[in-house]
Amino acid sequence: ADIVMANLDDFRGAGEPDSGTAFEVGFAVALGKPVWAYRSTEATLAQRVEAGATENEGAFCAGGYLIEDFGLSVNLMLACSAQIVxxxxxxxxDAIRSLVDDGTPGFGGSGLAKR
Structure with a gap:
């Protein structure tokens, strides 16, 4: 693959995407492949966890651990290694195609503009 596109929506509860998908993103990054990911919401991780919490719990996961609020929609490692749409x-x-159409280096020969 020349590029990876991943679904980073929450999987089985608020907070984290599928662990297999997270592994694939990390593997692609380690190989130097561009990674593009999509989510259905712009809400931050802390906002999504807090929304599922009872009153006065704040942004704590089910195990009682505080969710650090970096203002990102997914874990720091995923948010900083992928372009999230x-x-x-x-x-x-569409976002990837716009780079192909603009002639952004690394996207010109991928054939994505034709698909």
Whole structure:
């Protein structure tokens, strides 16, 4: 693959995407592949966890641990290694295609503009 597109929506509860997908993102980053990801919301991790908490719990996970609020929609390692687009796969593909159309280095020969 020349590029990876990943679904980083919450998986089985508020907070984290699928662990297998997170591994694949990390592996692609380690190989130097561009990673684009999509989420259905711009809400931060802390906001989503807090929304699922009872009154006065704050942004604590089910295990009682405080969720650090970096203002990011996913874990720091995922948010800083992938280009995250709000929307689904079509929105993510549109963002990637705009780089192809602009001639951004690394995207010219991928053929994504034709798909």
């Amino acid at each position: 709000v929307g689904g796969p079509p929105a993510c593909l």
